[in-house]
Amino acid sequence: MAVGTDTLKRTPLFDRHVAAGAKLVPFAGWEMPVQYTGIKPEHLAVRERVGIFDVSHMGEIETTGPDAEAFLQRILSNDVTKIAEHGAQYSVLTNEQGGVLDDLFTYRLDRDRFLTVTNASNHEKDLNWFLKHAQGFDVTIHDRLHDYAMLAVQGPEARALVAELADGELPKRFRTTTLTVAGAPGVLVCGTGYTGEDGVELLVAPQHATKIWDAVVAAGATPAGLGARDTLRLEVCFHLYGNDLMESRGPLEAGLGWCVKTDTGFIGAEAIANSTPTEKLVPFVITGPGIARQGNPVIGGGVVTSGTLSPSLDRGIGMAYVPLEKSEPGTPIEIDVRGRTRTAEVRAKPLYSKEN
Numbered sequence: 203m204a205v206g207t208d209t210l211k212r213t214p215l216f217d218r219h220v221a222a223g224a225k226l227v228p229f230a231g232w233e234m235p236v237q238y239t240g241i242k243p244e245h246l247a248v249r250e251r252v253g254i255f256d257v258s259h260m261g262e263i264e265t266t267g268p269d270a271e272a273f274l275q276r277i278l279s280n281d282v283t284k285i286a287e288h289g290a291q292y293s294v295l296t297n298e299q300g301g302v303l304d305d306l307f308t309y310r311l312d313r314d315r316f317l318t319v320t321n322a323s324n325h326e327k328d329l330n331w332f333l334k335h336a337q338g339f340d341v342t343i344h345d346r347l348h349d350y351a352m353l354a355v356q357g358p359e360a361r362a363l364v365a366e367l368a369d370g371e372l373p374k375r376f377r378t379t380t381l382t383v384a385g386a387p388g389v390l391v392c393g394t395g396y397t398g399e400d401g402v403e404l405l406v407a408p409q410h411a412t413k414i415w416d417a418v419v420a421a422g423a424t425p426a427g428l429g430a431r432d433t434l435r436l437e438v439c440f441h442l443y444g445n446d447l448m449e450s451r452g453p454l455e456a457g458l459g460w461c462v463k464t465d466t467g468f469i470g471a472e473a474i475a476n477s478t479p480t481e482k483l484v485p486f487v488i489t490g491p492g493i494a495r496q497g498n499p500v501i502g503g504g505v506v507t508s509g510t511l512s513p514s515l516d517r518g519i520g521m522a523y524v525p526l527e528k529s530e531p532g533t534p535i536e537i538d539v540r541g542r543t544r545t546a547e548v549r550a551k552p553l554y555s556k557e558n
Contacts, residue, residue: 213258214351214411222425230322232259235427245433245513247424248397252357254415254423255431261325262350262405263332265316267341274316277335278308279453279470281463285310290376290394293461294453295328296470300477301449302456304328305441307394309378317346317390317405321443335469350390351411353404355418356434360401363421364391367414372402384417386410396431398438398552433510436519437554439485445496446483446507446521455479455523457551482529483507484548488518492544494537500524501536501543514554524548 210233219226224235235256237244247253265274274282280293289310295303304324309317320328325347332343355364365372369382373393383389383404390405406414419425432442441447446456452474453462464471481504488494494509500522509520528535531550536543 211259213256214408215256215258215353215415218412218415219256219425224425224427227428229428230259232322234259235425237427237429238425241427241429241433242513244424244426244430248357248399248426248430248434249514250358252355252359252363252401252423253397253426253430254418255354255356255426256352256415257354257403257431258351258408258411259322260352261320261322261328262346262352263318263320263325263329264344264346265318265332265341266314266344267339268314269339269341270314270316273336273339273341274308274318275466275468276339277332277469278306279458279462279468279474281466282308282316285316286377287313288373288378290378290392291461294447294458295331296453296468296474297449298470298473300452300470300473302443302447302451302453303331303449304443305447305458307392309390309392311378311390319352323444349407350405351408353406353411353414353418354395354397354401355404355423356395356397356399356401357423358399359422360399363418363423364402364404366421367417375400384414386413389414396440397434398440398554399434432508433513436508436510436521437512437514438552439521441483442508451523452477452479455481456483479526481523481525483521483523484529484531485521485551485553486519486535486546486548487515487553488520488537489534489545489547492539492542493518494520494522494539494544494546498540499538500528501538502528504528504535506537512554518544518546519553520546 219235278293373379464475498506504524533548
C-alpha cells in the first residue's frame with residue numbers, strides 16, 4: 203500500500219530541500235531529496251569538489267553503563283574492544299542463524315558510552331533487538347533518533363571547507379571529536395562517510411541543522427540527494443541494506459568477513475563459523491549497452507542486488523550474488539534485463555578509484 207506524503211517523517215532540513223528545488227521521494231518512511239539539479243552533476247561535485255547530504259533519516263542508539271562494551275560485543279560482529287575512545291568501527295548485526303539484520307557504525311564517545319548509527323529502514327527493528335538482548339547486562343539503551351540531525355560533507359575539498367567553519371581540529375579517519383561548527387555547539391564530527399571520498403559526518407542537535415547546512419552551502423558545497431549517494435557508494439562497492447545485505451544471507455558471502463570476529467561469541471557467530479557459502483557478492487561492469495537493476499537474474503545462477511549508470515565511468519555497473527565459480531575478477535557473466543541479455547564482467551573492488 204502506498205504511503206501518503208502526510209504520513210512521512212521530515213528532517214529538520216526539509217524546508218531547505220524545498221527551497222533548493224529538490225525532487226522529494228518517500229524513502230524508509232521519510233520524505234527525502236533524491237536529487238536537486240540532477241544525479242550526475244551532484245555525483246561529480248562530490249568526486250571533484252565537495253557535496254553535502256542530509257542523512258538525518260539515519261537512526262542512532264546510545265548504549266551506556268558499566269557493561270556497555272560487553273553488551274555490544276555480544277550483539278555486534280566486530281571486536282568492540284578494539285574501538286579506541288573517540289574511535290569508530292563498522293560491523294553487522296546478525297540473527298541466531300547468521301543472517302544480516304543491519305550494517306552499522308559504532309562510535310565510542312567515552313569509555314562506557316557508545317553511539318550506534320542504524321539504517322533508516324531498520325532503526326525500530328535494531329532498537330528492539332538491542333533492548334531484547336540487553337537483559338542481564340548493566341546497560342541503558344537510549345533511542346536517540348530525534349536527538350540528532352546528521353549531515354555528510356564529502357569530497358576532496360570537504361575537510362578544508364568544514365575546518366574553516368570549526369573551532370578546532372577535525373578528527374582523522376575513523377575518529378570522532380566534538381566541536382562548534384558554524385556557530386552550532388556540541389557537534390559530533392566523525393571521520394566517516396559513504397561515498398569513497400574523504401570528508402566528515404556531522405551529528406548535531408536538530409535545531410542547529412539549518413545553521414550548519416546554510417554555512418556549508420554558502421562556503422561552496424553542492425547539495426546532493428539520495429540518488430548521488432547511491433551512485434557514489436556503488437562505484438566504490440559499499441553495501442546498501444535491503445539490496446546487497448539481507449536476513450536471508452550472511453556476511454561472509456557479502457564479502458564482509460573482515461568485520462566478523464566469530465571468536466568474540468556474538469549472536470550468530472557459531473552459525474557463521476559453521477557456514478559454507480556457495481555464492482559471493484561481486485561487483486560487475488556492463489561491457490555492452492544497457493543497465494542492470496536490482497532483481498535482474500544472472501543467467502546460469504545468481505541475481506543483481508544493485509545496478510546503476512556510473513557517472514564517473516559512464517557505463518553500467520552493479521553488484522550481484524553469483525556462484526563461487528563465477529566470482530573471480532575477469533569472469534564474463536550475462537544478465538537478463540527484462541528479457542534482454544546484457545553482457546558484463548566481474549571486476550575487483552572498487553569499481554572506481556582516482557587511479558582508474
